[in-house]
Amino acid sequence: MRLFGAILRALWVVVVAAIPSLLLPSASQGALEFALIIGAIVGMFTFFEYGSTAPGFVDFRYAPPYNRFRAFTIAMQVVMITLVCRAVELGLSDSALVDWAQQAVQILDFKYSPVSMAIDNILTDSHFSDTSAILLVYSVTTSFVVGVGMTLALSLLLWLFAWPRDRENFNLWANLPTFQPSDDVAIHKRLRRDAYFNIVLGVALIYALPFIPKYGFDWFTVDIFENNQVMLWATTLWVFISTSLFARALAMLKIAQILRRAQG
Secondary structure, three states, rough: OOOHHHHHHHHHHHHHHHHHHHHHHOOOHHHHHHHHHHHHHHHHHHHHHHHHOOOOOOOOOOOHHHHHHHHHHHHHHHHHHHHHHHHHHOOOOOHHHHHHHHHHHOOOOOOOOOHHHHHHHHHHOOOOOOHHHHHHHHHHHHHHHHHHHHHHHHHHHHHOOOOOOOOOOOOOOOOOOOOOOOOOHHHHHHHHHHHHHHHHHHHHHHHHHHHHHHHHHHHHOOOOOOOHHHHHHHHHHHHHHHHHHHHHHHHHHHHHHHHHHHHO
């Protein structure tokens, strides 16, 4: 049963990786093949991680629906961005998705908004066509709205409901394989400290990551936004990395609270 679940998760990864190449009109056969190769690599990692008896990297593997929700989040980001980009590429300017994206851009266009700062930073000194610039704006906005919205939903699920469900058999070390508390600090205090660090890091990355294409690729003279599919994945990961850190922090705070109450 464990192997069957690992196979399903691996196939899920491959399907999600192939969605942009299958739906975007601008996608080529080579892009589809490359996406399938990347999806297969990540899928193999997923298979070995979930197929093994002891987890190596994935947090809260035995505390559903934490990882299922995160997998659904990135899938929703990819699907929504792909559909918006597809509508723009096909010239469907009056579609409901494009109209929704336009409204979201207007709502998030304010001072110190991560979306506004990311768009302004990437578009500055870059050579975009009008269509590419529109795709970038819509991709950044859609990724942020979907990613943050789904993460807030996960946060409510973790804190308002009985998560983890089987608390009596909850194994901290199996669910946090990379967590290594020091001997002189109580576990619940160390969990809170690591959680606060993840929150700060997540907020910092949501602002810092958009600077990487501008400064980090100068040596290679590479523009990662020349290809719509690469742009789609870049904007997806921009939000997903930050929101994953935030979700992990909230889960760790919940576990810390449970441990503190159990210890009296």
